Amino acid sequence: MEKGRNVVLQGYKEFFDSRTNKLIEISEPIEEVISFGDMAVIRGSGKNVEETSTGDRIIKTYKYMILSEKQKDGSWLMKWDIYNFDANY
Numbered sequence: 001m002e003k004g005r006n007v008v009l010q011g012y013k014e015f016f017d018s019r020t021n022k023l024i025e026i027s028e029p030i031e032e033v034i035s036f037g038d039m040a041v042i043r044g045s046g047k048n049v050e051e052t053s054t055g056d057r058i059i060k061t062y063k064y065m066i067l068s069e070k071q072k073d074g075s076w077l078m079k080w081d082i083y084n085f086d087a088n089y
Contacts, residue, residue, distance in 0.1 A: 021050040021058065028064065038070040046083065061086045 002008045028046040048060045064083035068076040 021052050023048065024051050024057070025049040040068050040070075040076070042066045042068070058089070060089050 002011050026046070026048055028044055030042055030044045032041075032043045034041045034043075043065050044063070046062045046064055048062075050058045050060070052058065062083050062085045064081070066078055066082075067080040068078050071077050
């Protein structure tokens with residue numbers, strides 16, 4: 001679990017710096033939004049298309065759910081971002 005903007009940012013930096021596959025496409029269409037007061041849930045599915053150093057393409061699919069909380073200034077802050085791959089990639 002990663003908490004805090006700088007920790008999450010550093011985690012993404014390390015992830016992308018260490019990748020051996022080139023990321024070709026990312027899509028995350030939203031399938032449902034449920035709002036209840038100052039909280040909201042977004043649910044959807046995603047797909048990554050990657051290319052290996054030998055030119056092979058790998059498609060990874062997953063489901064995700066994001067819980068956000070409305071702040072006093074009217075902005076929304078993500079509290080949880082959870083995803084699960086559809087297969088053991």
